[in-house]
Amino acid sequence: MKTKQRVFLVAGLAAALLATTAISAPRAPRGDAMLPPTAAELGLTKAHAKSWDALRTDAVALRQLGRDDLQDGFLAFRSLLNEPSPDLRGFSEESQRKVDAHMAEARALRDRQLDLYESLSPDEQARVRAAMAQRLDRFAKLRERLAGFMAPQA
Secondary structure (H helix, E strand, O other), X not given: OOHHHHHHHHHHHHHHHHHHHHHXXXXXXXXXXXXXXXXXXXXXXXXXXXXXXXXXXXXXXXXXXXXXXHHHHHHHHHHHHXXXXXXXXXXXXXXXXXXXXXXXXXXXXXXXXXXXXXXXXXXXXXXXXXHHHHHHHHHHXXXXXXXXXXXXXX
């Protein structure tokens, strides 16, 4: 792949990660508005509450790790662009390795979440689905606001 194309690929990947992070970012004034609800908010039984909250904590930590990696990647890429002969291939490969590792962790977490969901009672599953639907609605509203900011001005 040509160097110019690789730069665009890396920049596109960085933009996609930034968009993903922005969409999942908490909004003020309630900082946890975009997070999954707690077990107490869902009314889960004690048998499932501890597992739910542990998975919720893992999800928050994974999201923060992704944000930190993204910020570090932007700083490193910006610094790399100031070099007279940057190793864009090396940067691209390292960035891809980090993205792949993060995605593998996210898939493993999702599988654990699905295992827990499948162990819930039908009533608890219904409450979880309702909470997921509310969260998707909040994401859709945020996406619409972001699209409004990015729309060309007349």
